[in-house]
Amino acid sequence: MAKEVLVVGAGFGGLEAARALAAGGDVHVTVVDQRNHHLFQPLLYQVATAGLNPADIAVPIRAQFSRAPNVDVRLGRVAAVDLGRKRVSLEDGTELAWDFLVVAGGAQHSYFGHPEWEEFAPGLKTLEQATEIRRRLLSAFESAENEPDPAAQRRLLTFVIVGGGPTGVELAGAIADISRTVLVRDFRRIDPASARVLLLEAGPRILPAFAEDLSRHAAEDLRALGVEVRTSAAVTGIDAHGVSIGGERIEARSIFWAAGVQASSLSRSLGVELDRAGRVMVDADLSIPGHPDAFVIGDMAHLEEPERGLVPGLAPAAIQEGKAAARNILASIAGRPRKPFRYRDKGMMATIGKHRAIAQTGPIRLTGFLAWLAWLFIHILYLIGFKNRLSVFAQWVWSYVLSKRGARLITNRDWRLPS
């Protein structure tokens, strides 16, 4: 009788684990996700800035397993995980039993103990959030065009991005780019190019995960795009009309959150040891200490490699962990010993505006246009299973050559900003 493996979450890690398990042998896999689509998160900022359509970076989870009869996909939200009874209960009341469990719930935004900031400063983790940011971004220009009062117009044309990591950098660069190249032709009363884009980073430099010279490079590229890069600028307050940095006040109607992340709240329901970011402390084989049949991977897992430190919260790491967890499950079923997970660092990259980026992998460091080409190539390459990989590429070429954006839609009927 085939073992039942339950995979919670169909992000990079969960999807990879389910694929490897489905191919690997005599198991039945159930994939549970609260959404019907897998999301290519690295390109989410492109949806938020009207460069791509939601469907360009999302694929139905079911479609990934059409040809895998031993995989069930179930749309639902996990309410609780019972490691002892080996059960997972969904919010709709159903209970799912498992022999092996892979928890891959990913990360969510952390507002550093200020949940009330979220409504004023949406984050960028889901398609809904991306289209909401797109709506606010485009609506701000529309409202400014209709606004007679110059001061109010300024506030509408001031965009604050909180957090100088890759997401914040890519968002800030894209917003500066769209306002200076795409929208500039379309308005009569306002000059979109005069839009003020601020990137606020609490630490001493943006992109701290990158080498120092690369983050300096990125900051210069951002400034060249017209982004005001502010480091050592910790936000102390956010409301509907602006942000506070200690005593300083910045009036802005559009504030986007790209700062802290924490593990999915699912981790707390496990009742096991977590780190400060809510990640589960896992053993070298990615299983939960004391629960050898329950694995945690991706942004929910905290794994310290001897001499090599913490495995970073990146897509490649999640994919590798998904594969490794599947391998260890299949090994246990076959009575073979498990292998400790070993992270192969593929490097990191971040894009700045339309045709610049930074990339580092081991000793190799790229900047500028060359890095952007590398970024483009790798992201197109990794849009595996996304039928519209080519259409995505075509849309980029289009927007790159003609400075147009195909997805400039405000599809929320009430397009006005809350006043």
Next chain:
Amino acid sequence: MAKEVLVVGAGFGGLEAARALAAGGDVHVTVVDQRNHHLFQPLLYQVATAGLNPADIAVPIRAQFSRAPNVDVRLGRVAAVDLGRKRVSLEDGTELAWDFLVVAGGAQHSYFGHPEWEEFAPGLKTLEQATEIRRRLLSAFESAENEPDPAAQRRLLTFVIVGGGPTGVELAGAIADISRTVLVRDFRRIDPASARVLLLEAGPRILPAFAEDLSRHAAEDLRALGVEVRTSAAVTGIDAHGVSIGGERIEARSIFWAAGVQASSLSRSLGVELDRAGRVMVDADLSIPGHPDAFVIGDMAHLEEPERGLVPGLAPAAIQEGKAAARNILASIAGRPRKPFRYRDKGMMATIGKHRAIAQTGPIRLTGFLAWLAWLFIHILYLIGFKNRLSVFAQWVWSYVLSKRGARLITNRDWRLPS
């Protein structure tokens, strides 16, 4: 000093009028719309059935006039039109003065005095409605997959489309098609092909605007796709769990409205003579009787041509009226006489499922695959100004050859149907 022409609504008619005016001479044009995009409505059902992305059939209105310095685009909702003082006031309080007015507010759904039906049976006029229908359609299959009770499962897999006009026929055909070809591979517990699709028409035949043999043909094609076509079936009740046809009850969780339309409620604010569908009775030159500087076009206009009858509510008619209104305005400014509008009948077509259609233009009548090719060609051709015309075509070829649907997204976080 250039005359001010105010165009209300950027549908087919309003956009065409604004284009012709902008090109035509010494006028300043202001286009007001409550949305930031022009919508290619004939393909809306493709978005509702996950065949196309919203951005594929919508273009930013501003982008249409980037190179027309004498055209202003203003996002806003018209609260009232004052024909006497020649003013239009927007909901945000601003007043716009005009020398000439073109009212092109289009049509909205009519629930025959049962507005309470709308929440249970959304219509298909906007992108929001299309994605809402897409969400309900895809969520119904997901809920059915999770539903243990066979009777409840049946209700979830029963789809009722009310109204046998082109929209209803295209929607019913596409839903039957997606359930039998696209989704059929993806589920384990349910058989999507067993989904029940009903098309309810109150009149004696579907597509009454077409020749009788063509609508018979369409009905046969629909039945071949597995659609239950019911004529002389007037809906007398709609709630969250089904529809009533007189004494008969049909249990269904998904009901979509494609029946009556009426002119935009804007027409009532004009204080002029309307027909029973709320359309403005216009003179032969498309102006409002007694208000020679105010024109009404498209689905809001009621124009009876001598010997030829009522101009139909079709995109080609709206486009022709937009051109004609613009010409008459420019004529008046130049002191030339106006010309009465004359409708050039381009014919009609409706598509049934993935590769069948019916078309009639004058004596010519097409059915089946040939008609579908004609339909495809004309719709691609008319996606003028839509940069993604080719990508749309590519997506059709894709879905036609591989029976896939690229846009199968449930992007409303709460994917469950209201219970």
